[in-house]
Amino acid sequence: MAVYSAAAAVLAGVESRQGSLKGLVYASNFQNVKQLYALVCETQRYSAVLDAVIANAGLLRAEKKLRPHLAKVLVYDLLLGKGFGGRGGRWKPLLERHQARLKAELARLKVRQGVSRNEDLLAVGPKPGPASQVPRFVRVNTLKTCTEDAIDYFKRQGFSYQGQASGLEDIRALKGKCFLLDPLLPELLVFPAQTDLHDHPLYQAGHLILQDKASCLPAALLAPPPGSHVMDACAAPGNKTSHLAALLKNQGKIFAFDQDAKRLASMATLLARAGVSCCELAEQDFLAVSPSDQRYCQVQYILLDPSCSGSGMPSRQLEEPEAGTPSPERLRALAAFQQRALSHALTFPTLQRLVYSTCSVCQEENEDVVQAALQQSSGAFRLAPILPSWPHRGLGTFPGAEHCLRASPETTLTGGFFIAVLERVEVPSSVSQAKAAASELTPSPAPKRRKRRRKAVAAPGTQPGK
Structure with a gap:
């Protein structure tokens, strides 16, 4: 069992760019380095296959305590590796309960790809990624x-x-x-x-x-009822703003900020074409907006989708192969801004519910930013549990991170995305209704x-x- 936990920790470290695979393996203090290295390499090699099998089998929905990286390692050994044998510990009977479904999903995947061997699923050819x-x-x-x-x-x-x-x-x-x-x-x-x-x-x-779809979730999860006052902190290009207006039915007020004049002008055109009439645009840096300004004294909802590396955007991945690996220097600069923006948003005195989202897959811009802001808020806010059936959760870097959502082409058939919903610990009843409506979207x-x-x-x- 120890090898699976160690392999899951290494995979998580590689994904969040904490170091190289080999470096993380040697830093793990696991006694059998060769065994651990082989298990992680093979699991990573079949990563896309395993993501698809796990998502289609609904494994993470059925087993809430099973974290994604551990699930990937266990499913690899069960379906593609040597099998559990005498290993697996308490996870062995859990995985064996789902063995038939997992094997069926792997078989379906091979049928769709027109291959008969597991290795053929890795073939590099003209098939689109x-x-x-x-x-x-x-x-x-x-x-x-x-x-x-x-x-x-x-x-x-x-x-x-x-x-x-x-x-x-x-x-x-x-x-x-x-x-x-x-x-x-x-x-x-x-x-x-x-x-x-x-x-x-x-x-x-x-x-x-x-x-x-992933870009539609922030407004849907914020769920402001008609008549609300909402702030869109980094609003351009405006798709999420127009979604907020639709949820409000143009009743209430949206304060939308962006400091790029050209992007704001394009956004104004988009909103006009969409029939949005409840939005007030401002060419202003959100960090310069005063929480004590009386214009915003009724704002209970904030959507914060700040500038990010864009490492999860499919279009960038297709056009720029290195787009998914921003430099450490750029990540540090982006994360510093994102943390300032999120901490600033949490100082608005009437705020009750906030959605933080990025189109990034990097831990530095996502879980790390949310964790720092929550610590700075001194217990005034917490992560709201949302969409329990969503298959891809936040990295387990701190207690409660599983309440965050992640998205990817492999697991959710969307762009790469991250979403966290923060709510004030003591929520008035009027806002509780909106929170309950967004806790599990039911179309x-x-x-x-x-x-x-x-x-x-x-x-x-x-x-x-x-």
Whole structure:
């Protein structure tokens, strides 16, 4: 059992860039260095395969106490290694309970890839990598239309609506002109990866927002009720701001800040096209915004998505192979700014709920920033437990980090992302309701594939369904 724990610790260290694999193995103080090194190398070599098998089998959802890196090591040895034999300790019976499901998911993976041997899953060829297989997510802008009308519009264009996805397997199987409703977010449509909708009339008119699923989660988890005052601290380019406005139904106020004039101008155009009327834009550094300013005395919700390395963005991974490995100097500078911004946000006296998010996979910009801010808040805030069914959790670097969410092309079919929800320890009842609504997003029943013809969606200029 000790070798599995040691291997999981080394994998976590490699992922968070604490050192090289070999250096972390030798620093682990594990007696059999050769055994540990071999186990970590092989687990890492099959990392994408193991992520897919674990996610599709729902292992982490079923076993809450099993951490992702340990699960990866154990599943490697169970399916691809030498088996547990006399090893495994208390984890052996746990994994053996799921053995049939895990083996079935590995077999399905080989069928999809058209291979018969485990080693063939590693073959480097023309097959696209995980980043290029992230589907096209399309958020229906409920300020201008509704999900049912958008679905009907696509059906009349020759697309085949497959209903609400039951899981990642349905989404992976999408091809051609088929599309689904996301199983978690009721305004999110899912199309095959290479679907290009930039010239689509509903997108051009602001009825649709092309936005990755992981990027939709921050506003959905903040869950401000209509009439709330919300602050979007680092707002440009504005997709999350428009999502907040849709959740507010344009009732209430959004204070959006960005210090880049060009980005702010582009954001203003995007918000106007989306029909947003409750947002007040300010060309200002969020760190210079005073918590004592009376204009913000009713702000109970803050969304903070600060500048980051972008190491989780699929487009960057595809275009820049080294984009996922920012320099230590850049990481330190970004993390210092992110921590200042988060600590500053927590000083707003009426704040009750805050979402911190990045499109980075680096621990320095994510768990480390959240941990430092929580320590600085002296117990006034805590991490809210969110989406317990989400398969990819925060790195276990401090107690409670499992309440954070991570996302990746391999485990969630999204871009790489990190989300933490912080809530004031004593929450008034009005905010408790919003918190409860966001604790486990439960989408409404999927629009059914109806045979009867609905009333046509209006032309883009007439704002259908408004």
